[in-house]
Amino acid sequence: LARRCTGCHLPGQIGHGVYPMETVRDVVTYADDLALVLEHGYMPPWPPGPLTPPLQQARILADDELTTLMAWVAAGAPVDGPLDAPLQAATYPNSSGVRPYLSLHMAEPYLPTGATFDDYLCFLFDAALTADLYFTGYEFVPVNVGFVHHIILFVVDEASRREADARAYGDGRPGWQCFGDSGLPNTTTSVAISWTPGEGAVHFPPGTGGPLNQDSLFVLQVHYNLAGGVAADQSSALLQLSEVGEELQPLHAIDL
DSSP states (O other): OTTTTHHHHSTTSTTTTTSOOSBHHHHHHTHHHHHHHHHTTOSSOOOOOTTSOOOTTOOOOOHHHHHHHHHHHHTTOOOSSOTTOBOOOOOOTTOOOOOOSEEEEOSSOBOOOOSSSEEEEEEEEEOOOOSOEEEEEEEEEOSOTTTEEEEEEEEEOGGGHHHHHHHTTTTSSSSEEOSSSOSOSOBOOOSOEEEOTTOOOEEOOTTEEEEEOTTOEEEEEEEEEOTTOOOOBOOEEEEEEOOTTOOOEEOOOOOO
16 A cells, blocks of 8 residues: 555545545545455556556556455455554655756746636746756656646747747736647657656656757646645746766657
8 A cells, every 4th residue: 555555645645535545544444445446447546558568656556466455355454553553655666856957946826716626737937958958857846735636847949938928827827728738839848757646756767868958948737636625836847957968868758
């Protein structure tokens, strides 16, 4: 549970209001429900199929883990310790933080209106790069993990600035509504840069990186799921950059 589940279901996380995993008692109380969602593959949420190459920070249950949990529920969910023992989330191996050479921080908090449960907002950042570089890792820092469903970072070119500026504050509030992508032309992202609840820092393989040119702009898309309430958010992204002049093998995403 610590490896696969609690990262989203601890207090303050987006899954806590749906299925709390704060203490051992929580898991015992909902053991039958746990077995149901595991048996049907509804949880942990993991869209890639079995033919997908190995991915970092996979949350899918291994066969032996699933067998163990199902057997535990079938046995009546016995425990050999206090029911009020707190649960914790395991950290992923090799997910130590990135060197935050570049911090993309929302200039001001965004407060959703709550008019809809799902709010997709895009925010433009000009990092004022002075040279062509690569980014070799990244980490997202959502301020309010209770309703930040996921984050995607897009790289766009200078030609997108005018349209982004025209869209921003269209309703008098930061950013602009977007869904799926940035909504801007000339999106040049070559690597998918994203965050979902429970994810740590991501490091690209040694000697590789996502190419950036000195005119690159960034668009941060945040999906807010407001079923559990509304609060302000001021998320940020940290990019680990190469040295000036360093030549790396450029990474390119495959959009499936």
